[in-house]
Amino acid sequence: xxxxxxxxxxxxxxxxALMAFCLALCSLPAFASSYWLDVLCRIGIAxxxxxxxxxxxxxxxxxxxxxAAFLAVGAYATAALAGRFELPFVVVxxxxxxxxxxxxxxxxxxxxxxRGLYLAMATLAAHFIVIFIAVHWESVTGGVNGLxxxxxxxxxxxxxxxxxxxxxxxxxxxxxxxFARNLARTRPGxxxxxxxxxxxxxxxxxxxxxxxxxxxxAVSSFYVGVAGSLLAYQARxxxxxxxxxxxxxxxxxxxxxxxxxxxxxxxxxxxxxTVLPEALRVGSGSLSGRYPAMVxxxxxxxxxVFGLTIILSLAFQPQGMxxxxxxxxxxxxxxxx
Amino acid sequence: xxxxxxxxxNGLVVGGIYALVAxxxxxxxxxxxxxxxxxxxxxxxxxxxxxxxxxxTRVPFVAAFLLTLVFSVALGLxxxxxxxxxxLGQPLISVIMVxxxxxxxxxxxxxxxxxxxxxxxxxxxATEPVMLGPLPVSQGYLWSLGCVALLLVLLTLFxxxxxxxxxxxxxxxxxxxxxxxxxxxxxIFALSWSIAAAVSAAGGMLLGAMRGGxxxxxxxxxxxxxxxxxxxxxxxxxxxxxxxxxxGVLENFSGGxxxxxxxxxxxxxxxxxxxxxxLMVKPHGLFGTAxxxxx
Amino acid sequence: MARLEVSAVSLRFGGVNALREVSFxxxxxxxxxxxxxxxAGKTSLLNCISGVCRPQSGKVLIDGExxxxxxxxxxxxxxxxRTFQNLGLFKGMTVLENLLVGRHTHQKSSVLAGxxxxxxxxxxxxxxxxxxxxxxxxxxxxxLRDRLVGTLAYGLQKRVELGRxxxxxxxxxxxxxxxxxxxxGEKDQxxxxxxxxxxxxxxxIAMIEHDMGMVMNLSHxxxxxxxxxxxxxxxxxxxxxHPGVQAAYLGQKAH
Numbered sequence: 001x002x003x004x005x006x007x008x009x010x011x012x013x014x015x016x017a018l019m020a021f022c023l024a025l026c027s028l029p030a031f032a033s034s035y036w037l038d039v040l041c042r043i044g045i046a047x048x049x050x051x052x053x054x055x056x057x058x059x060x061x062x063x064x065x066x067x068a069a070f071l072a073v074g075a076y077a078t079a080a081l082a083g084r085f086e087l088p089f090v091v092v093x094x095x096x097x098x099x100x101x102x103x104x105x106x107x108x109x110x111x112x113x114x115r116g117l118y119l120a121m122a123t124l125a126a127h128f129i130v131i132f133i134a135v136h137w138e139s140v141t142g143g144v145n146g147l148x149x150x151x152x153x154x155x156x157x158x159x160x161x162x163x164x165x166x167x168x169x170x171x172x173x174x175x176x177x178x179f180a181r182n183l184a185r186t187r188p189g190x191x192x193x194x195x196x197x198x199x200x201x202x203x204x205x206x207x208x209x210x211x212x213x214x215x216x217x218a219v220s221s222f223y224v225g226v227a228g229s230l231l232a233y234q235a236r237x238x239x240x241x242x243x244x245x246x247x248x249x250x251x252x253x254x255x256x257x258x259x260x261x262x263x264x265x266x267x268x269x270x271x272x273x274t275v276l277p278e279a280l281r282v283g284s285g286s287l288s289g290r291y292p293a294m295v296x297x298x299x300x301x302x303x304x305v306f307g308l309t310i311i312l313s314l315a316f317q318p319q320g321m322x323x324x325x326x327x328x329x330x331x332x333x334x335x336x337x
Numbered sequence: 338x339x340x341x342x343x344x345x346x347n348g349l350v351v352g353g354i355y356a357l358v359a360x361x362x363x364x365x366x367x368x369x370x371x372x373x374x375x376x377x378x379x380x381x382x383x384x385x386x387x388x389x390x391x392x393x394t395r396v397p398f399v400a401a402f403l404l405t406l407v408f409s410v411a412l413g414l415x416x417x418x419x420x421x422x423x424x425l426g427q428p429l430i431s432v433i434m435v436x437x438x439x440x441x442x443x444x445x446x447x448x449x450x451x452x453x454x455x456x457x458x459x460x461x462x463a464t465e466p467v468m469l470g471p472l473p474v475s476q477g478y479l480w481s482l483g484c485v486a487l488l489l490v491l492l493t494l495f496x497x498x499x500x501x502x503x504x505x506x507x508x509x510x511x512x513x514x515x516x517x518x519x520x521x522x523x524x525i526f527a528l529s530w531s532i533a534a535a536v537s538a539a540g541g542m543l544l545g546a547m548r549g550g551x552x553x554x555x556x557x558x559x560x561x562x563x564x565x566x567x568x569x570x571x572x573x574x575x576x577x578x579x580x581x582x583x584x585g586v587l588e589n590f591s592g593g594x595x596x597x598x599x600x601x602x603x604x605x606x607x608x609x610x611x612x613x614x615x616l617m618v619k620p621h622g623l624f625g626t627a628x629x630x631x632x
Numbered sequence: 633m634a635r636l637e638v639s640a641v642s643l644r645f646g647g648v649n650a651l652r653e654v655s656f657x658x659x660x661x662x663x664x665x666x667x668x669x670x671x672a673g674k675t676s677l678l679n680c681i682s683g684v685c686r687p688q689s690g691k692v693l694i695d696g697e698x699x700x701x702x703x704x705x706x707x708x709x710x711x712x713x714r715t716f717q718n719l720g721l722f723k724g725m726t727v728l729e730n731l732l733v734g735r736h737t738h739q740k741s742s743v744l745a746g747x748x749x750x751x752x753x754x755x756x757x758x759x760x761x762x763x764x765x766x767x768x769x770x771x772x773x774x775x776l777r778d779r780l781v782g783t784l785a786y787g788l789q790k791r792v793e794l795g796r797x798x799x800x801x802x803x804x805x806x807x808x809x810x811x812x813x814x815x816x817g818e819k820d821q822x823x824x825x826x827x828x829x830x831x832x833x834x835x836x837i838a839m840i841e842h843d844m845g846m847v848m849n850l851s852h853x854x855x856x857x858x859x860x861x862x863x864x865x866x867x868x869x870x871x872x873x874h875p876g877v878q879a880a881y882l883g884q885k886a887h
Contacts, residue, residue: 125609129613187741190736304446306441307441
């Protein structure tokens with residue numbers, strides 16, 4: 001019997017539950033409105049990105065404020081590869097991830113000397129430098145006007161709306177999540193956590209800390225790059241405005257609210273942070289009949305609720321939604337056993 | 338030469354504001370080890386509150402300035418008690434995220450109360466420039482530089498010579514030692530937050546008065562605090578002042594001399610390029626102390 | 633040839649001489665205790681051996697191979713393991729996972745092999761699991777296998793850390809106060825385990841310990857440090873009667 005921490009799923013019901021859930025999601029495009037399909041696609045993309053950030057920040061303990069920049073790298077790589085070189089998406093998506101991974105490793109080099117806060121600030125600087133390049137390297141990035149991205153196509157079918165695109169994003173997200181979970185229960189994933197918890201002890205037990213930090217940056221940025229690539233395919237037009245520093249903060253919020261280092265936490269956090277403004281939009285929209293001021297207040301409402309969510313979730317469930325989920329399951333088991 | 342002097346002066350004026358904001362950041366870090374990424378929002382909120390007082394009551398600017406400082410002190414106390422005290426001893430990422438969340442909430446409050454459009458600030462300083470040698474200088478700049486210098490001197494005197502200031506320095510040196518000497522460490526944390534909120538608000542009001550208008554972009558001044566404190570050293574007050582002035586000047590020089598070459602934007606990215614270089618060469622800044630790590 | 637050979641190691645922090653030309657050696661299969669008053673430089677010496685600190689001069693050799701310029705993880709790969717005075721456990725992992733990290737140097741699988749859970753990487757993981765479960769049984773930690781180490785009592789954490797070091801199957805094992813903070817029952821239990829490691833597994837051990845009774849009973853040889861210099865080296869009997877050692881422990885300068 002494999003110990004629980006080394007299983008792919010914590011419980012026996014995990015695999016069937018995941019398959020049922022995916023089937024249910026697959027059937028959604030058949031009847032969801034295009035508005036909610038867009039949201040669904042964005043949840044999928046955010047899940048991949050949050051998973052990537054969670055490998056670096058949650059598991060390896062390297063705080064990064066640069067993930068919006070890595071998203072941008074993935075997105076611009078896709079725009080160039082798919083637009084200029086007309087490559088098919090099966091090549092473009094992994095290649096965009098790889099380009100982001102290389103960029104991530106470059107940004108990871110300072111982690112040899114910098115830790116904690118200083119690394120966070122270095123990655124913050126990296127964000128502004130990447131965006132500066134995106135604005136000014138016009139021949140490649142299109143400057144402030146941005147670049148158009150062609151729709152991905154499969155066997156001659158253009159995945160040109162969210163309905164079809166979702167059927168590309170969903171399996172990709174599931175595969176990447178399974179990969180991340182496998183990583184967490186094998187040698188490289190344990191090395192990441194060891195570095196986060198006790199870097200000197202990790203080095204002494206035989207882990208090449210710098211090498212594994214770079215690996216973590218690379219894997220993490222690969223995920224974020226793939227998310228950026230999908231983001232480009234969904235938006236079809238990308239410009240520096242798509243990648244503000246607040247996007248990096250959104251992603252950090254996802255993994256904090258969802259659960260640091262947790263696969264399930266990445267999914268829950270990405271879903272929550274993506275749906276939150278939509279729920280507010282729906283809520284304030286329905287109230288606008290009685291209170292017309294609600295529409296004007298929407299932007300500040302969104303910001304305020306976002307901020308409060310972070311503060312309250314850190315105060316009341318600092319381990320994140322995933323831990324709450326697992327502990328509530330145990331609760332249900334106790335009376336039965 | 339005139340361009341050079343003009344850029345230098347602009348840099349010093351803006352750098353003085355950076356120094357104030359960075360000072361708040363450093364005071365909080367020194368006393369409690371917490372990082373405040375909402376420093377820019379303190380600045381913005383200060384400018385808006387001052388404007389509201391001016392519009393509602395028609396008191397002179399100096400009175401509004403002082404009232405805003407009182408308000409900021411109260412805000413600092415409140416936030417420290419409600420939001421930040423539970424965070425002591427929490428992991429770094431939680432601290433960073435809570436202050437980022439706080440900045441989001443403060444921005445939302447400002448936008449809900451005063452909207453997102455630029456609001457004109459009533460004229461405070463006389464508009465005709467003063468001639469400093471060949472250089473025409475706006476009076477607002479001089480007033481601002483003067484106010485910043487005065488505030489910095491007052492704070493330095495406070496830390497040097499008052500009981501409370503000494504208590505703060507003792508707490509910064511070692512919380513254990515401070516506790517054993519009977520210093521109320523918790524109250525010192527609260528005090529550091531109110532000083533930080535007040536100096537940032539002062540910066541915001543001066544900016545509002547100089548620019549003749551306030552809007553949400555004032556919060557961006559908070560982002561610049563990061564290169565400033567990295568340059569000066571996270572735990573050094575004189576470092577914050579020097580760092581603020583250096584970054585202000587650097588920013589204006591790159592804006593003036595590099596923008597024509599790269600097509601704009603150099604001003605905003607230069608502090609962050611400097612940040613990366615400093616981290617590579619001297620990670621603890623010009624005046625910061627490197628802390629040895631125990632094995 | 634000695635298994636572990638430290639020759640003329642000097643370490644300075646700023647103006648402080650933590651170690652002054654310290655030399656000592658441990659033969660294959662030997663258990664040597666390092667003792668000395670607080671601040672004598674015992675932990676600094678272990679830090680130099682394991683590579684956490686770089687001495688300004690002197691050499692560290694294991695089986696004749698020069699370790700002096702190797703980084704800590706390279707030393708681990710060559711069969712050196714240690715525990716820490718203040719515990720160096722990975723608190724976010726279970727007991728089992730902590731011990732599995734100890735197998736890091738015995739594995740090869742990369743990110744792809746791990747993430748895809750396929751082929752050699754998969755078989756390798758399962759092989760490590762068996763090795764680690766044997767150690768868990770040996771240390772009588774079976775019931776705690778799936779507990780997060782951060783939730784365990786201090787004495788148990790010490791045992792887990794020993795287990796992690798053993799998972800590496802070291803040629804040389806360095807223990808930094810393995811019994812600190814334990815009651816006498818726990819100490820006896822741990823002493824029994826240490827003897828078993830030393831005798832049955834033939835692991836060479838250098839150990840810092842303050843409990844003189846334990847030191848006298850366990851070790852083949854004792855090496856005494858004071859103010860960063862070695863002042864005595866010999867069998868427990870010799871050390872017991874050494875005048876300089878008594879002086880050092882009573883706080884007087886031996887002349």
